[in-house]
Amino acid sequence: MDNRNMSDIIESYLKEILETTNKIEIRRSEMANLFNCVPSQINYVINTRFTVPKGYKVESKRGGGGYIRIFKINLLSSSDYLQNLTEIVESKLSESEAEAVLEQLHGNHLITDREFRLLVSLFDSKSLLPSENVSALRSQMMLSLLERLAYEELE
Structure with missing residues (x-):
């Protein structure tokens, strides 16, 4: 594995998906299992690397059936x-x-x-x-x- 930290790897994974689509929906626990990390690590990446100033909008719902949706902001003008x-x-x-x-x-x-x-x-x-x-x-x-x-x- 390369020298990137777990946050960089998770960010790269999500951004790679966002290159082909403008919206993704993930489940925090599923992502944590995929990357063998704690769910709070997923929260950290979402909260710090997918912000409006960086060109992303995030929606989330907690609890059973909860999700995190990440949207690339499309510029109208x-x-x-x-x-x-x-x-x-x-x-x-x-x-x-x-x-x-x-x-x-x-x-x-x-x-x-x-x-x-x-x-x-x-x-x-x-x-x-x-x-x-x-x-x-x-x-x-x-x-x-x-x-x-x-x-x-x-x-």
Whole structure:
């Protein structure tokens, strides 16, 4: 086996399936059995690697007959997409959440490679003065960026 950890293997498996379809439905216990891991490992992968900023929507139902559904977000237009991103950016934004949003913008060709690298460095904790409001500042910066990108599209 290669040097990837179990979370990477589970993520790769699910993403491989999602390459051929836009939606999958899994059962947490069945996935845990398949990968010989605890069910909470499946939850961890779903909660951290299949988020809206990363281009996925997740629905789940617990209990008997429960399921986890993962949907790839289909972009209708970049302005719709930018609006959806604006709605999910909360009043506080971590560095990793900001990078995930930037990866989505880059992956959907809304920013160039160079712009992506520059923006990642701007949202980096080393670029922002340490304070208890740094997550709020990062959130405001992201909202401004998304607004500007939407505005440029309308021009």
